[in-house]
Amino acid sequence: SFHRVPFVLANWKINKLQGEVKDFIEKVNDKVPAADVVETGIAAQDIFLADMIRETAQSPVQVVAENVHWEDSGAFTGETSPRALADIGVNYVLIGHFERRKFFNETDSTVNLKVTAALRNGLKPIIDIDEDMSAYAQFMDAEPAVAQVAAALAGVSVDQIRNITIAYEPTWAIGSGEAASAEQAQKAAHLIRQTLAHLYSPSISEKVRILYGGSVNPDNASEIMSQPDIDGVLVGKAALDPDQFLKLAQIA
Numbered sequence: 001s002f003h004r005v006p007f008v009l010a011n012w013k014i015n016k017l018q019g020e021v022k023d024f025i026e027k028v029n030d031k032v033p034a035a036d037v038v039e040t041g042i043a044a045q046d047i048f049l050a051d052m053i054r055e056t057a058q059s060p061v062q063v064v065a066e067n068v069h070w071e072d073s074g075a076f077t078g079e080t081s082p083r084a085l086a087d088i089g090v091n092y093v094l095i096g097h098f099e100r101r102k103f104f105n106e107t108d109s110t111v112n113l114k115v116t117a118a119l120r121n122g123l124k125p126i127i128d129i130d131e132d133m134s135a136y137a138q139f140m141d142a143e144p145a146v147a148q149v150a151a152a153l154a155g156v157s158v159d160q161i162r163n164i165t166i167a168y169e170p171t172w173a174i175g176s177g178e179a180a181s182a183e184q185a186q187k188a189a190h191l192i193r194q195t196l197a198h199l200y201s202p203s204i205s206e207k208v209r210i211l212y213g214g215s216v217n218p219d220n221a222s223e224i225m226s227q228p229d230i231d232g233v234l235v236g237k238a239a240l241d242p243d244q245f246l247k248l249a250q251i252a
């Protein structure tokens with residue numbers, strides 16, 4: 001079967017100051033695995049991205065944006081253009097994180113606009129699916145999760161889907177200290193892969209990486225990442241620490 005390179009992605013949110021960013025990168029730069037073994041990335045505030053691109057020029061660490069606007073340019077004060085992200089050398093962008101949906105009115109439809117804008121500009125979206133899967137766990141009702149995945153991917157072609165990563169992050173697990181069990185995470189990731197198989201094809205669904213996020217740390221990561229449909233982790237709190245970030249990359 002198709003080999004998916006694992007992905008360990010830190011999400012710093014609005015934590016860290018300039019000096020801390022620099023120290024972290026200096027610490028991990030030449031200790032992370034080669035990109036064909038484990039891909040590593042750091043999602044950070046826009047103001048740090050250009051410096052981070054320079055500081056990681058000799059390292060496989062990917063610099064990731066936490067959000068992006070859906071228009072390439074124009075009168076959208078305060079937003080960040082996907083074209084400008086690509087221009088400074090960013091490859092990946094996180095889209096539809098739970099906190100964006102919760103605090104900034106991000107909807108399935110704005111997520112989809114951002115996904116297509118990112119792809120149009122050569123950026124690779126990491127799409128957050130924050131469905132809690134409670135309907136699926138209780139009644140095997142897959143509809144809410146399937147609907148969220150399908151809405152995010154509306155208009156994404158078979159050729160473009162290879163550039164998509166999905167991150168399954170149940171709302172209740174983010175920042176709560178209570179991660180999903182490996183079994184719950186696998187069940188959800190499998191449902192997402194089945195949805196991709198239905199929307200595209202089974203063979204295409206095997207090529208898309210699916211990450212788990214929500215209170216991952218070096219103690220629970222190895223069981224979660226050993227699940228067949230889980231190809232890596234999206235990590236908030238634990239990945240603020242360079243040693244824990246490196247540990248997670250080793251585990252992957």
Ligand code: PEP
Binds near residue numbers: 173174
């Ligand atoms: C996140 O913000 O995507 C996340 C998973 O955070 P934490 O690891 O702190 O739960």
